[in-house]
Each structure stands twice: as C-alpha cells, then as structure tokens.
Amino acid sequence: MSFSIPADLEAELNELVTHYPQKRSASLMFLHALQEHFGYVSKEAIEWTAKKLDLQPINVYELVTFYPMFRQEPAGRYVMKVCRTLSCQLGGADKLHAHFCGKLGLDVHKHGLQTSKDGKFSVEFVECLASCGTAPVMMCNEDFYEGVSNVKADEILAKAQ
C-alpha cells in the first residue's frame, strides 16, 4: 500500500502549522492526526511529518517512541484503555482488565497493548485517566466510560461489534 494523505487532511494539517511561531511545535498534533487516519504511525508517516515540518526523521521518531499514546503497529479496531492507577485499582480495575482479557482470549498478566486474534479488539492498561471518583474507568477508542461493571463492559463490547 502506498502512502498517501488525503487532500482535506493535508489542508487541516497545514492550518495547524499556522498555530505556532515554530513549525516543529505542530509535530504532536500531526502524529495524532496521522495515527487517527492510518491507525498507527508508520515509518512513512514519520518521514512525511519530518519533511512537512523541516525536521529530521529522528526528531519525529523520538516522539513516537516516547509518548505512550503513539503506536508503530496497527491495533485492533477498538482499543480498550483500562485505567490501572490507585483509585481505579481500589475500585476494581484488575477485575475489569481480567474480564476483557477473559472474553477476548488475552493474557491477564500482560499490562501492555495486546490484540485479539480476529484483530478486532485491543486491550491495555493505562495510567490515571482523571476521573478517579467514578472508578473503574476506561476508554474505548475516543469514548470515555465510568463506573464500568462487568455488565457495562459487555455492553461496550457488544456496541463495538
């Protein structure tokens, strides 16, 4: 598959560059947009970003490897980010993570991103999502869910089918 950026996305990114006195500042916003479009940040996406922002590819690559939200491999169509930090742990985060892993045939002991065999779902533990009062909480792609019981988790899975 050749790497191509749709014209409207490129226009959107060109506009983003104007938000900053220095082009380099736009790199995180570029990476978000490209990951959203392609599902992950490819080598081509890194090189394209570098070229657009007058940077070396390493300047962009080091961001992709540092910031936890960026990934270099495709993930499932639906990515479940389960908060694992203290308030959520006290509120049952481990149980929630285990529930997803059980349903999707994944390893409960693995904290990092893992994807179901059919490529549909990914599950990962993430750090505090800033909604500790409604623990346990999670995100499914960009949607946020709070007070997630196993029943609610199943509803989220069903909705994502």
Next chain:
Amino acid sequence: MPQEHRLILKHADSPGYTNDLECYVRHGGYEALKKALATAPRELADGKKMSPQEVIRDEVLKSGLRGRGGAGFSAGLKWSFVDRKSGKPIYLICNADESEPGTFKDRQIIHKDPHQLIEGMIISCWANDVKLAYIYIRGEFPEGARILNRALKEARAKGFLGKNILGTGLDVEMHVHRGAGAYICGEETGLIESLEGKRPYPRIKPPYFPAVLGLYMCPTIVNNVETLCHVNHIVTMGSAEYAKLGTPNNTGTRIVSLSGQVKRPGYYEIEVGKVTLGELIHHENFGGGLRDGRQLKAIIPGGSSSKILKAGEVFKVNRKGPDGQMTKVDVALLDLPYDFDSLQAAGTMSGSSAIIVMDDSTDMVEALANLSEFYAHESCGQCTPCREGSLWMAKALHRLTHGHGRKQDADYLVGIAKNIQGRTICAFGEACAWPVLSFVAKFKSEFEAKGAADEARAKSSGSMHQRSSPIAGLHAGKI
C-alpha cells in the same frame, strides 16, 4: 454545617446549563472581561500611575490566589516575575494536563464550562501583554479538546477572541495543543518542551524559569486551569471581597477531588480551609463516610505524590492565638483544615487537592506497588537517580507483592528513595520518592511482615529467591 461553596462550578452542574457560549453569556459570562478592559488607571499616593493592566495584576496579587496545579505558589507573584523588558513576546500556557493520579477537577471545568477558562485566559493575556496563548490538554481528553476548540471558535465569532477584541483594539489568539499520554508533560518545563514539539524533558532551574526563559526561550506564564478561572472572579468581586473567601493566606475556593473508599466519591468545591479533612471524608455533604463496617486506614491528601497520612495521627500546627501570637497546637488528622498551610504543617501537601481514601481492607504494600509502577512508567529518564531508582523501587515492590519479598526490602526502598529526592532536575524526583518514604515510615510493619513471610516460605521450601525482572518494558522507549 460544612458545605460546598461553588464559585468556579457555580453553574456547571445546574440542570439545563450547557457548555456553549450563549448559555455562558446568559449566566453573566464575559462580563468580567468587559469589566477588566474598562479598568481605570490608578493614581498612587506618590503621584505615580498604574496602568489598567498593572491594576489587574495587582488585584490578582492582593487576592492571595495560589496556584491550583500543585505547588500552591502565589499567582500574582508568578506574574510579577515575568520579564517584561526583554522585547520578546510573552506567552501564556494553560496547564490542562491533569495527570496527577487522584485529580479530576479540571475535567469538570473543561467539559462543562469551557468559556469560563477561556475568559480567564483572555483577561490574563491582556493583563500580561500576551498575544498568543495555548491550552495544553492531555491526550486522553479528546472530547475536552473538541469542546475547547468549539468554544474558541464561538468566542472568535462573537468578538471575544482574535483581532480587535470587543472593539478595543486588543488582539489575543489562543490554540489547543494536545499531549500524548505522558505524565511528565504536567511539569511546566516538560510541558514547554512538549509544546515545542520535543520529548518532554524538564529543563533545569535555574536558568530556565519559564517567566524568563520559557516557550521558545521567551517569557512564559504557566497556570493551571482552575487558577485561570479564578481570575474572572477576582475581577468581578474585587480582590478584597474575593480574599474574604477561604482563610488568611489560603483564600478563595478550591475544587477537591475525592476518590477511593468513601461512599460518595466526587468533586467538591469548598472555601479553602473552611472544611476539615474529616468533614470531607465523613460528612454527608461530602464523602458520606466509609463503606459499611469499614474503618479509615490512611489518606493521600493531595494527589499521589503527596505524603500519606495515617488514621489517628496528630500534628503540631501553628495557630494564631487570641493575643495574635503564633503557638503550636496539636491537631488530629481529621481536624486538619483542608488548606495549603495546614497540610504542609502536617508534613505533606494539598498538592492538586486530590484526596484518596483507603479503608482497613487496603493492603498498603499493594497500594504503594501500584503507585510505584506509575512513577517507574512515567519517569522521563533524564536523571539517573530518578530513571533507575523509580524502576528499582517498582521492581522491589513487585517482588514484595508476588511472594518473592525480603524483610530488608522496606529499608532498601527507603534507601533508594532517599537517593532520588533532591538529586534530580525536576520535582518528579520528590513525587516518586515521597510516597515510598511515607508509606514505609508509617506502615513499616506491613512491609516487613510481607517480606519476612516470603523469606520463611522460601527457606522452608528450600528454593532460592527468584530475582526475575517481571516488569520489563516499563521504561520502554525512554532510553
């Protein structure tokens, strides 16, 4: 009766209140901006004149407003440090990274009343000669970013933002910038690096004080979301009226995030220092007490980085007597007023005003292991003591919670933590050391008992300790 006092969240949860500009204006929104822009210059006794901007900066100083992001530093003083003679542009950044575990107050403002933040920022920009400002919002708030972007668009369309604001000739522009999942972006100099499009490696102070060498090496103000919202109310009420809220040196209101094992977790806005820790946890207007049959064990009072407090502790706190003299008095944990100074006197901090409550069902070793894993994951990796130490502590705690502990692990943890604090570029070093130091100091027997039991078990089964590295990958990509 202890009660909430809603100033910032006055409208946020009222039925029918929406987060669009029209609703905000209907509830008196953008009146503070108009009032600020109409401020008259002030004649001083010595014949000197204060410009309208100086008057507002002075108001913020006199209000006693302290930063709501973590350090509790005077907002007015911070503004006074800005280098206004450099000839370089001055930037304002709103810290909307909200990533200190336990904290969920800025989320409420951003989602439910974004224009309040934007208005506070416009006033702050005008008062500080800022033409370009950013809202740095954590990557995990995609909905928050959309809401803010829409609100900025509305404000531009109505002439509150952009060129020639309200016909006064004032130009202010503002953009939303998204982070991407790294806690260290909440630290102001890490945030600035991130906004410059780099890894968020915090800068060393001195010389890189944002007020002098901030964004693009220009003078920069970084304030928390809630801090900037208070600016509206200081302008509306006047500093003297505002300072009547709260308690001396701890003025105004503050949104407390309450989580953990209480009946009614949630966010509660209080007058600073007018409500005690005990009331926040037990009173029916707040946490509503612990779950049935449970006893309080410990409280993390100001976000995960603050030192833990143990049920039953008593502290020496400075109090002004009727004769005006300061004396030290004994204050029990639950009687501590929830404010900056009282918590500092108790050896901890109110930090991001996030309280995490733990009852007697909590295993303190497990709880600390959870937090240490967070810090090991989030260390940016620049300073050796922090990068290595945070990982060693997490590994030792992993061992202790997986049946491979040793009795001396408690002392080992303390030794590492002591070698981190004070030896790092940014305050993350303290943030990861303090939980370890305070948990072990206050609950040492639990750590030792766990380690000793593991040792006894290993001895009886004749097996050697396993020293695997079970949490490999924690630092993935950082080195």
